[in-house]
Amino acid sequence: MLSPAAARTIRETLPAVGAAIEDITPLFYKKLFTAHPELLRDLFNRGNQANGTQSQALAGSIAAFATALLEHPGTRPDAMLARIAHKHASLGIAPDQYEIVHRHLFAAIAEVLGEAVTAEVAEAWDEVYWLMANALIALERRLYAEAGADGGATWRPYRVVARHQETADVVTFLAAPADGAPVPAAKPGQYVSVRVQLPDGAGQIRQYSLSGQPDGALQFSVKRTVGTPSGEVSNHLHGHVTAGSQLELSAPFGDVTLAEGEGPVLLASAGIGCTPMIGMLAHLAATGSTREVIAVHGDRDQLSHAFRADLDQLVRKLPRARSHVWYERPAGEWPAGRTGLVDVTDLAVPPGTTAYLCGPLPFLRTVRTQLLTAGVRPAAIHYEVFGPDLWLGHTA
Known part of the structure; x- marks a missing residue:
């Protein structure tokens, strides 16, 4: 996908850009919002800008995309692009906004790296940017069409x-x-x-x-x-x-969706991460599914566990479903083996299981590692995280 000359330059400069990108992205956002304050007011999450997580997510996605182009030159990282495209489509992002981002991002790169940004370096990273941007524009155009929101009118x-x-x-x-x-x-x-x-x-x-x-x-x-x-x-x-x-x-979007089929499913959540899992369970119950279902949830205590009654009712409706719940500080009597953080190492996870995870990053990392140890294929573990995806590009 990258031209040979650009690939050589990106390989040589990726360590320096990667090391500086957390300096580049705050400067980029400062330039962007100075020129376009309406974007901070009406599009970007002001809370994520205040705590810096949006900058970290942007840095991770750019570095991950460039790395993927070098490591797998014949394959586009569609899983990563799909995650970003769905988020963009839910916001109504338009193609001309990529031009605005490009202008201020490259101004920030030049300011931070100075003389290291030669014409050759600038051209190579420009190629990376537009490979990513044009792929996202195409994906978003398709998502808008599928949602009946042509032109981003979502x-x-x-x-x-x-x-x-x-x-x-x-x-x-x-x-x-x-x-x-x-x-x-x-x-x-x-x-x-x-x-x-x-x-x-x-x-x-x-x-x-x-x-x-x-x-x-x-x-x-x-x-x-x-x-x-x-x-x-x-x-x-x-x-x-x-x-x-x-x-x-907006219209509904999101790339982490319950796949059709008959194979076993594991739904693991923590805190408010239970919401998409309850949606998946409701769908399985409404369609009379006979799939084997393992529902796993962790929360602070019984009172903070949203949809606690719904979880019990939906599991009872599914003939081959079972649930496992952990509370960090349970109220009243509660099994010691289910007190503390979620731990799926002792669960019998059947072969061919597809897993869906939603919750904070530490929870996602821990449960994913445990599932890999249990023999679940990396490609069969899907995750959703609320807010900027700081894990983007770092999972197999």
Whole structure:
């Protein structure tokens, strides 16, 4: 994919660029938001910008893409690109925005690396950037077409028809299209973007997994984010959105979806990572699946476990399903073997299992390692992480 001359230059300069990229990306965002403050106000997650995770994710994706081009020159890293393309499609990213990013990213690279950025180096990294950008543009164009959102017109007005308090800090919303049109099709495990107008006028966007399959509505669940910075959108949804409220939602997107088939499935989650797994379980139950299903979940305690009753009910509906739950600090009587963090090493994982994971990065790393040890193929382990994907490009 890379030209021979560019490949040589990238191989020679990748260590230096990789070492400097965490200096490059903050400078890039500073230049970008100075020139286009509307992007920080209405597109980028201000919380992730404040804590630096967005910069880390960008750095990881660029380095991973360049590395993949060198290590596997005849293969495009479609798994990584699909993850980014789905996220971009849920935000309504347009092709002309790649030109804006290119301008400010390369200005930041030149400023940080100085004289090391010769014309040859600039041309080689320009080739890497546009290979990645053009691939993403093509993937996003296809995703928009499949969602009936040609040209990136993915946003639609919805009306909240119900609100359910799952736990003290988790709320589920059911939202129906405000125009009475049919609900867009969704695959188990996908998410929607929710755009809200905040008091300062910003139109901030967040992604929330679909946590069920109600007729005529999309169901998503939101955990209130506390700390510094606190969750602007989650706190707004918790504090101000009730039945009858209007919201803007994207079409459903997401590349981590339950594959059809008859083989065994393991669904592992921690905390609010249970939402896509409950969506997958609901689909399996609704379709009368006879697949072997292992549901694994870890949480702080019983009171913080969202969808606890739903998990029990859905597992009972599936003839070959079983669940295993761990609590770090359980309330009342609880088996010692299920106290603490999730540990799947003692579970009987059948051959041919496909695993889906969702939760914090330490949980994902631990459970993935345990599943690999148990004989699950790397290609059969799929993960979803909320927020910028700091693991991108680092899993087999």
